[in-house]
Amino acid sequence: MLISNFKRFNMKRVDAYLSSLGYCSRSEARKFMKQNEITVLDKRVFNPSTKASHKDIKVNQEALDSEKLLILLNKPKDYICSHNDAGKLIYSLLPKRWQNRNPKISTIGRLDIDTTGLILLTDDGELNHRLTSPKKDIKKIYEVTLLNPLNGDEKELFSSGTILLNGEDKPLKPAKLTIINDTLVHLEIVEGKYHQVKRMFAYTKNKVIKLHRVSFADTFLEDLKEGSFKELDINLFID
Known part of the structure; x- marks a missing residue:
């Protein structure tokens, strides 16, 4: 019974x-x-x-499609992470059926219009909240192309946890810088403050000219082509 x-x-x-x-x-x-x-x-x-x-x-x-979706997408440049703004919206890259789901699919965090790379999307509100919570220290890795060569002290500065950006009341948490060459680096952060990567390099008197996210929450793009997506097993992200 x-x-x-x-x-x-x-x-x-x-x-x-x-x-x-x-x-x-x-x-x-x-x-x-x-x-x-x-x-x-x-x-x-x-x-x-x-x-x-x-x-x-x-x-x-x-x-039937999964009752709750988790999608990994390789975001192209000029797409907007919004449901309502004018212009090319990131959701237009998904199948029409997924665009019509209720509750709606939303991005987990956002990437700027000129930023490319890995972004996760889901219609699971609880998962979205958990992966965007500042308390969770979710790891994000960006490939950063700079206008000017590195000064040489950025690795130590970013890992120090002492950078206080304009408008913030707390220093940034330590970040890990991996140098590929003097204008190309990988930056690993665990926060998601507004334009954080661009502002961090502006703090060093440099400018980001290209920003590409290669990893989020230990997921990677691998060979996923720009503009393409794949469904992930949502259970891997549920505690």
């Missing part, structure tokens, strides 16, 4: 799944189910009010 009750508790209407996962709106579900093969336990259904478990539903012989 307990197992049976548990199964019923985890069942929802088919149209609720279809609308929350972006396949169609609830008002469009009946039409969608006529035009597409929706099956529950491999038996086709037409009634939007049919109740089922997520794992038992297929759309045109394919399993």
